[in-house]
Amino acid sequence: MGRAPCCDKANVKKGPWSAEEDAKLKEFIGKYGTGGNWISLPQKAGLRRCGKSCRLRWLNYLRPNIKHGEFSEEEDNIICTLYANIGSRWSIIASQLPGRTDNDIKNYWNTKLKKKLMGINYPSNQRKTTQQFQSSLQPTSQIQAQSTMMPTLSQLFTDCSPFSTHHLQANPPSSGFESSNPLSNFLFNNTNCSTTPLFNQYYGFEMQDGLMNLGRYNNMVMFGGNNEAASCSSSDGSCSQMSFGNMNEIKQENMSYLHQSYPLTNGYEDEQKFILDYGSTNCGEGYFGNPNQYPVLQDYDNLEEVKQLISRSRISNNNNSGSFYFNNDENKTYQRTMYFD
DNA sequence: AACCTTATCAACCGCCATACT
């Protein structure tokens, strides 16, 4: 036997809310609050609506200080940063944007922001087909055969990335990073901690053991893939997803987030996984964090915990750089420092 | 003007975690 429905489906109104209903709900909550019980609220308020529907209407539309309309550049950046870090956990993302609802952000991401990021990324004349891209990659088997030759981050990113390779060199660029890609720009160029503190929360990552597994998903730096071969897929050949390495080398308990499966053009059904690694600031040494000190973000359902992590990892001065650490088969640790000015 | 396609976003659905009994 299934669960009893929360309301009498036959007797509740569905669809768009009328101004009259809005007024009733607003007035009732203004007078009595929600009473901690949404299910019984519609009856008390004289509404023929499901309690859940009332809750949604209030939270997403009627409650005070809701912001509708255009998202600012700063909001875009925060959304992108958080999405890159925690995925589609819209309620957490919304909690960082006062006045915005999770629904709004979700819609905005799905309809505009995602396209904005992906669209600008690859001018059509620079796009490669998936086949072209894959043939340009060095297969992982070859990489592994050359045990002393881990692919550099530059190699990994050159073909399928918004990242400019000079940001992956040992020395910082003399001038500011410029890119037509907004994600790259906000990752690398934003230094205004007072207005955009979240930008600086995380750009270093490492694997605790095993092969580096680094790639990019929808223009985001990501880790994962349980396939052994380097892979990349895209419906339009622009290559929006890729992964490298062997996911089996990563401890399961270090997985913070599991993306849904993505069919890959090489035949692999790849489960992309995403590790968060909030490094603590260690500007004195020119990079933030020591790989041994990095906490790897586990499953964070607790908002306060996430907030703490975010605030803990803010860069507090101008020495902005991040380091990648990864190991090869022989357990040699490689470091790549990424500077953003 | 009529039709078709695409974009937008409010609202719904179903699942899950937690509180309550």
Added chain:
DNA sequence: TAGTATGGCGGTTGATAAGGT
């Protein structure tokens, strides 16, 4: 402790608007 109710969340849908042919 088990069963049920509720809140909260993310994914998805569908109505409508806007733009294109």
